[in-house]
Amino acid sequence: MGSMPNVREMIQLNISKNKNTSDKIMPKFLFVTASISILTTVGIILTLVIDAAKFFSSVPLAEVFSTNLSPLGANPSFGILPLINGTIFTTLIAMLVAIPFGLSSAIYLSQFASESKRKILKPMMEVLAGIPTIVYGFFAYSFVTPLLMKIIPSLEAKNVISPGIVMGIMIIPLVASLSEDAMNAVPESMKEGALGLGSTRLEVAFKVVIPAAISGIMASFVLGISRAIGETMIVAIASGSSKAFTFDITRSMQTMTAYIVEFTSGDAGSGTVGYYSLYAVGLLLFLFTLIMNLLAQYISKKYREEY
Amino acid sequence: MNLDVQIKNTAPLKNNLTLKTNPDNKGFEINMKKMKHRIALDKVSKFIFSLSTLVSLVVLGILIYRISVQSIGWLDMDFLTSNLSIFPEKAGIKGAILGTLYLMSIVIPVVCILGVSTAIYLEEYANKGKIQSFIKVNISNLASVPSVIFGLLGLAVFGRIFSLGSSILAGGLTMSLLVLPVVVVASQEALRAVPGYLREASYAMGASKWTTTWKVVLPVAVPGILTGVILSVSRAIGETAPLVVLGVPTLIMKLPTSIMDDFTAMPIQIYYWTLDTVLTKEYANLAAATIVVLLLVLFIMNFTAILIRNKFQRKF
Amino acid sequence: MTENVKLSSEVVYDVKDLNLWYGKDQALRNINMQILKNRVTAIIGPSGCGKSTFIKTLNRMIENIPVVRTTGEINYHGTDIFDKSVRLEELRTRVGMVFQKPNPFPKSIYENVLYGPKIHGIKDKKILSEILETSLKAAALWDEVKDRLDDNAYGLSGGQQQRLCIARCLAVQPDVILMDEPTSALDPIATSKIEDLIETLKNQYSIVIVTHSMQQAARISDKTAFFLMGEMIEYDDTNIIFTSPRDKRTEDYVTGRFG
Numbered sequence: 001m002g003s004m005p006n007v008r009e010m011i012q013l014n015i016s017k018n019k020n021t022s023d024k025i026m027p028k029f030l031f032v033t034a035s036i037s038i039l040t041t042v043g044i045i046l047t048l049v050i051d052a053a054k055f056f057s058s059v060p061l062a063e064v065f066s067t068n069l070s071p072l073g074a075n076p077s078f079g080i081l082p083l084i085n086g087t088i089f090t091t092l093i094a095m096l097v098a099i100p101f102g103l104s105s106a107i108y109l110s111q112f113a114s115e116s117k118r119k120i121l122k123p124m125m126e127v128l129a130g131i132p133t134i135v136y137g138f139f140a141y142s143f144v145t146p147l148l149m150k151i152i153p154s155l156e157a158k159n160v161i162s163p164g165i166v167m168g169i170m171i172i173p174l175v176a177s178l179s180e181d182a183m184n185a186v187p188e189s190m191k192e193g194a195l196g197l198g199s200t201r202l203e204v205a206f207k208v209v210i211p212a213a214i215s216g217i218m219a220s221f222v223l224g225i226s227r228a229i230g231e232t233m234i235v236a237i238a239s240g241s242s243k244a245f246t247f248d249i250t251r252s253m254q255t256m257t258a259y260i261v262e263f264t265s266g267d268a269g270s271g272t273v274g275y276y277s278l279y280a281v282g283l284l285l286f287l288f289t290l291i292m293n294l295l296a297q298y299i300s301k302k303y304r305e306e307y
Numbered sequence: 308m309n310l311d312v313q314i315k316n317t318a319p320l321k322n323n324l325t326l327k328t329n330p331d332n333k334g335f336e337i338n339m340k341k342m343k344h345r346i347a348l349d350k351v352s353k354f355i356f357s358l359s360t361l362v363s364l365v366v367l368g369i370l371i372y373r374i375s376v377q378s379i380g381w382l383d384m385d386f387l388t389s390n391l392s393i394f395p396e397k398a399g400i401k402g403a404i405l406g407t408l409y410l411m412s413i414v415i416p417v418v419c420i421l422g423v424s425t426a427i428y429l430e431e432y433a434n435k436g437k438i439q440s441f442i443k444v445n446i447s448n449l450a451s452v453p454s455v456i457f458g459l460l461g462l463a464v465f466g467r468i469f470s471l472g473s474s475i476l477a478g479g480l481t482m483s484l485l486v487l488p489v490v491v492v493a494s495q496e497a498l499r500a501v502p503g504y505l506r507e508a509s510y511a512m513g514a515s516k517w518t519t520t521w522k523v524v525l526p527v528a529v530p531g532i533l534t535g536v537i538l539s540v541s542r543a544i545g546e547t548a549p550l551v552v553l554g555v556p557t558l559i560m561k562l563p564t565s566i567m568d569d570f571t572a573m574p575i576q577i578y579y580w581t582l583d584t585v586l587t588k589e590y591a592n593l594a595a596a597t598i599v600v601l602l603l604v605l606f607i608m609n610f611t612a613i614l615i616r617n618k619f620q621r622k623f
Numbered sequence: 624m625t626e627n628v629k630l631s632s633e634v635v636y637d638v639k640d641l642n643l644w645y646g647k648d649q650a651l652r653n654i655n656m657q658i659l660k661n662r663v664t665a666i667i668g669p670s671g672c673g674k675s676t677f678i679k680t681l682n683r684m685i686e687n688i689p690v691v692r693t694t695g696e697i698n699y700h701g702t703d704i705f706d707k708s709v710r711l712e713e714l715r716t717r718v719g720m721v722f723q724k725p726n727p728f729p730k731s732i733y734e735n736v737l738y739g740p741k742i743h744g745i746k747d748k749k750i751l752s753e754i755l756e757t758s759l760k761a762a763a764l765w766d767e768v769k770d771r772l773d774d775n776a777y778g779l780s781g782g783q784q785q786r787l788c789i790a791r792c793l794a795v796q797p798d799v800i801l802m803d804e805p806t807s808a809l810d811p812i813a814t815s816k817i818e819d820l821i822e823t824l825k826n827q828y829s830i831v832i833v834t835h836s837m838q839q840a841a842r843i844s845d846k847t848a849f850f851l852m853g854e855m856i857e858y859d860d861t862n863i864i865f866t867s868p869r870d871k872r873t874e875d876y877v878t879g880r881f882g
Contacts (some may be wrong), residue, residue, distance in 0.1 A: 001466060006752060007796040014744035015513075015713045026517045027432050034433075037446050037491070040484050047463040088826060101359050108356035121360060128367050130609065132545025134574045135598050138581050139370050142377070142591050157585070172363045172602035211361035223451075230453025233549040237581050256429065257548070260455050264552045270467060278552075280458045293451050504726040508788070511684060511722075511738040512795060513715035522742065523728055 004087035045067075048286055051279030058273050063281075067245035071263065071274045078277050080284070082245040086253035087288075090164045090235055091228040093249065097168025098224050102175025103217065109176070110183040111205040122177075137237035140166035145238060156238025158252035167234050171224045178223065182216020183209050221299040226292035230285065232257040256285045315341040316618070336563070371602075377595035381585065386596055391560055391571075397587035400597055402562050406570035407544060409563050413479025414486070414543050420492030422539070423532055429491075430498040431520050450488035457485040458552025466553055473554040475566040481549050486539035493535020498529040530619035537612040541605050573601050635660045635799055635829045636681060639694035643676060645688070650676045652743045652853045654695070655699055658799075663821060663830045663860065667837055667846035668823035669881065672850040678801050681831065682718040683711055700798075716743065719792035723804040725784035727791070731761075732768050735776050739795035754794050762790035763820050784812025789820065800824065806839065818843050837877055841865050847872045853881040 056064070059078050065077035105125070109118055145162040186209050188299045194204045209216065240252030241262050253263070260278050344504035425442075433439040461481030473591060488622025502522050509519040525532075557579050563570045577597050580590040636658035643651035651673050658664050665722040666674040679685035680697060683704060690837050696703045704714055716739070736755050745751060755772070757764040764786040768779070776787055785805060792800060802821075821830060821843050834840050840847050841861060848858040849868075857864060857873045868874045875881055 006750070007745070010745055010750075011716050011740070011743040011795060015710065015716070018744070020515065023517045025427075030424050030428035030432055033421050034428040034442055036421055037425060037442060037449060037487065040460075040487070041445050041449060044452065044460050044466060047460055048456070051463065086374070101362055104356045104359035105363065108353070108360045112353045112356060113360075117584050124364050124367070125360075128363055130605065131367075131539075132547070132574060132601065132605070134369075134545065134547045134577050134581075135602070138577060138594055138598060139374070141581060142584065142594075143369075143373050169363060170434050176360075176363075194589070200345050202349040202352045203345070226451065230497075232453065232455050233578065236548075236551075237578070257453065260459065261548055261551045264458075264462065264554055272426045279459060279463075280665070282456055286456055289451065289453055290448070293448065303653070304403070504724065505728060507684070507687070507722065508726040508728065508791075509738070510687065511682065511715055511720040512742075512792070513712040514738075514742050515712055516741050522738070527729060553724065 032302060036072040044286070048279055048283040052283040053277050055273065055276035055280040058276070069243035069245075071277060076273065077292060078273065079245075080277075080281060081255075082243050083254055083256045083259050083281060084260070084284075085245055085247075086160070086235075086239065087229055089160050089247075089249055090231075090255055091163025091225055092241060093161060094167035094171060094228040094231075095221070095225060097165055098171040098175050098228075099221055100174045101168075102220070102224070103179055105172065105176040106179035106183060106217075107205050107210075110180045111201055111209060125173045128170070129168075129177075133170065133231060133233040134237075136166050136170050137163075137233040137235075140234055140238040152250060153247060155250045156252060158238065158242070160239050160249040160251070160253050163238035164237045166238070166248070167228055168233055170231075170234070173223045173228055174302060175220045178220030179213070179217045182213035182220065185216065186212045215300050217304070219296040222292055222296040222299060226289045226296070229292065230257065230289050232261055236261045256281050260285075335507065374595045374598050374602075377592055378599045381589075381592040382596040382599055384601045386593075387484075387600070390542065390562065391558060391576075395587060395593055398593055400573060400576055400600065402559065403571050403573045403576045403597065405562055406572040406575075409475045409566060409570060410479050410572055411544065412542055413476060413566060414483050415540060417483040417537055418490050419489060419536055422487050422535075423494050425487075425491045426498055426532075427493030427520060427525075430495055431524070432515065446488045450492075453484055453548075454546055455548045455552055456599040458549035460484070461549055461553050471567075473556065473569055475563060476569045477570060478550050478553055478555065478570065478572075479566070481553060482543040482546060484544065485549060486543045489542060490532075490535045493538065494528070494532045497535070498524060498532025500531065501527045527593050530615050534612045537608055537615070538565055538608040541612075544572075544608075545574055545601065545605060547578050550575055551578065573597055577601070634660055634828075635700065636831075637696075637698040637701075639696040639698065642678065642693065642698060643673075643680060643685070644692045646690040649691075650853050651680070654855050656848060656855055656858050658829065658831060659846065661825055661827075662830050662845040663825050663832060665840035665841055666831065666833045666848045666850060667835070667840050667847060667876070668850035670835070671852075672765065673853040674850045675803055677850065678803055678831060678833050681799070681801055682720055684713050684715075684720065716795045717797055718799045718801060719795065719797035720801045720803065721785070721792055721805045724808050725781060727779075727784050727787050728838070729775065729777060731773045732776050732779075733772040736790050736794050738791060743795065744849050758790040758794040759873060761793050762786045763816065763823075764790055780813070782809050782816060785809060785813070785817060786820065789817075789824075793824075797828065799829045799831065802830065802845050804833050804835060806833060814839075837865070849876060851876070 028136075038221075056079075063078060064080055066077065067081045068077040068079040069082045070077050080222075109121060113121065140162045144166055145155070145157060145159065148162055152161075155161065183205075188213060190208055191204050193200075194208045199207070235255045236258040239255065239258065241254045241258065243254055244251070246253065259281055263274060263278055273279035386399045387404065388401050389397060390401050392398040424444075427438055429442060433442075459482065461484075463478060465471045465477040465480050466473065469477070471480075505523050505527065506519055509523045514522070550572060555571060555575050559569055559571050561568070577594045580594040580597070584591045584594070636656075636714065638654050638656045638658075641654040642649065643684045654677060654706055668674050673717065674842065676685060680693065681699075681704075685691050693705065697705065699714070699718070702709065730738075736758050737751055740751060740754050745754070755770075756765060759768065764783060767783060768774075768787075776784060779787060785808075789800075789805075806817050809817070818839065821832070824830060825845075832840075832844065844861045846859065847861045847864040849856045849864060849870075849872075851872055857868055857870045859869075864873060865877050868877060
């Protein structure tokens with residue numbers, strides 16, 4: 001066997017020569033790249049806080065919490081309550097759509113539907129979730145609003161109902177799939193116990209499964225709210241930019257997200273109070289969604305029944 | 308748990324003795340009536356729930372139908388190959404398509420290198436301890452931050468501090484950060500799915516950890532990683548808000564030639580056209596046509612991702 | 624371990640007072656044993672007796688489990704493998720391992736066999752193809768696969784895959800081959816092919832084989848060690864272990880009274 005004896009020597013030579021550089025460098029390089037994700041979070045928090053601080057130092061708190069928002073007016077005023085108000089209303093309407101339809105879909109898919117139906121319906125709902133929000137925005141403005149205007153004559157072209165409804169539809173798959181996961185996680189044995197006693201599927205759903213899965217279901221609602229708060233394009237297009245503080249949902253309102261997008265597309269000069277107001281609103285937005293997400297995690301953990 | 312199911316007595320026994328719990332035998336009749344109620348209720352509610360499931364699908368259908376109808380006559384080769392114009396009939400999305408392509412030319416490499424490396428670090432190198440869970444929590448939090456905020460980050464860091472303005476590079480970097488969590492999570496799952504005995508075989512032959520990762524683990528994980536990259540790119544293609552915040556211009560006639568140039572992208576065009584539909588009705592058709600192109604691209608990408616996953620993913 | 628250490632003539636492994644813990648549970652107790660060159664040494668014992676754990680200490684693969692702790696020495700040709708100066712990569716090229724479930728890489732047969740030589744820096748195509756042919760012949764697989772070296776290894780049968788793993792192991796020209804129940808996942812025909820292979824391999828290599836089949840140990844090994852609950856109860860020539868063992872526990876095991 002001619003070459004075989006050489007192999008051992010060749011390998012030994014290679015090992016003694018090999019300084020193992022790639023093995024020493026790679027873990028360090030990989031760690032650096034993994035830290036980018038932390039850097040990103042730090043970057044977000046830093047830029048928001050620093051520039052928001054500049055805003056709060058130039059604008060008295062009384063003004064900030066006023067309802068007068070006119071950043072580009074002759075006497076600029078930066079009251080952010082109209083934005084919070086707009087966000088609340090759009091989110092409310094969205095959840096009024098998303099929660100009932102989302103939960104019903106989840107109940108149907110997990111408790112009533114046959115396997116063959118599930119296989120078709122579930123992916124189709126996922127498609128709904130994958131559509132870019134700008135498409136929903138266009139849909140809301142060019143189809144839903146005119147349709148609603150026929151039903152509600154006093155409805156304005158830019159209003160809150162239309163984007164609210166469309167946002168709700170967009171969030172249905174999120175609520176549906178998370179709630180469905182929660183309900184599917186309930187052990188079969190619990191359901192069988194109830195069915196074996198002669199319960200109908202409806203009774204099993206409402207008296208056994210939903211109570212057991214309630215933490216996951218509520219978490220899905222909270223995550224849906226978080227999503228609605230952070231949604232931008234649908235409201236930017238369809239609910240307009242009125243900064244009036246009003247409770248009239250047939251009129252235009254501006255959300256926090258739409259404000260950020262509207263202001264920058266109008267070429268915000270760096271260093272102006274208006275520029276810093278973006279970051280103040282951004283900080284608020286970040287905090288709201290962060291709180292919602294933490295709340296969802298908390299609910300999910302705390303109220304989960306141990307199976 | 309409130310298991311409120313009533314257990315009434317059953318049919319009378321053969322020798323006509325009923326169970327002592329219900330001596331006057333009335334329970335049986337009431338039982339039947341209630342049961343009919345309950346079954347009817349069950350049927351009705353199943354109907355209602357299935358209807359509400361269909362609602363979302365019906366809306367999806369209406370959406371696709373309406374937008375397709377609005378794009379008829381406007382979506383043709385001229386539309387795809389012409390540049391923007393103040394005359395709607397002459398306007399096209401060549402610039403937007405180019406812009407989107409340039410954007411992805413930044414997103415894809417950045418996301419592959421950063422995202423996959425992070426996943427490799429988390430799965431193969433990190434001690435399963437505090438650092439790993441800290442980074443993991445970080446990534447899942449980043450995944451739920453609204454996209455506008457990434458726009459603000461991009462504006463401050465890439466736009467101002469790095470003076471990249473609203474160039475393709477700035478947009479690409481911002482988008483990369485936005486979709487990074489998608490790639491990291493998908494890659495982690497793909498790496499985790501590689502069976503331990505393959506790594507064992509490699510170590511047993513004197514291979515180092517990096518050699519094992521690079522030559523044995525990664526090749527097996529590639530389909531899953533690729534799927535994650537495709538999904539992240541399809542997300543990035545459809546995102547609008549961060550680009551608007553960065554300051555991407557409303558109307559730009561000059562086609563981009565380098566990553567430092569200003570640009571426009573398909574979702575941005577849809578946005579600006581939609582905003583001005585009141586003034587120029589035809590903009591709605593242009594927006595609809597662009598949406599059709601966008602949705603087709605997304606459909607193809609997602610379909611490819613599913614194909615890759617089904618065809619190349621080895622079941623161990 | 625450098626070129627300076629001479630290969631001692633008879634003893635390949637000299638294990639001294641080896642103890643091993645998984646966290647708080649002790650899995651190996653005071654193992655003392657000498658493994659000889661060019662012999663087949665079988666390790667038998669009931670499930671959970673520590674034989675797999677023991678064989679994995681010989682190439683320090685056991686340390687892939689984080690909570691493992693050891694005391695004692697394992698001297699390989701005079702050098703304690705637990706010494707800080709020992710490079711694991713080098714140890715494992717001298718001491719190869721074949722696993723219970725065949726684990727070829729999802730690559731071609733060619734890529735599988737040459738994985739070891741390539742990662743250790745051998746690039747010359749002529750040398751590589753010589754190594755390929757020699758290793759596959761030594762593993763009694765060459766005739767069956769010589770026309771389809773580019774085929775994926777997963778297309779082979781279980782027995783063929785295991786012989787491929789052996790060829791892969793042989794390609795780096797080890798000194799010792801550790802086998803952890805190499806035929807337990809195979810059918811009888813494949814098993815007997817591998818047993819024949821082991822008979823021929825022992826002329827060039829020292830083989831340590833863990834087996835749960837006493838018949839297999841009796842058939843192919845020169846020396847046998849009987850493990851029970853982490854201890855090595857008896858270690859002797861195979862025919863002595865199976866015909867006149869000294870310890871009653873050994874006798875009980877080999878006569879089938881338990882295990």
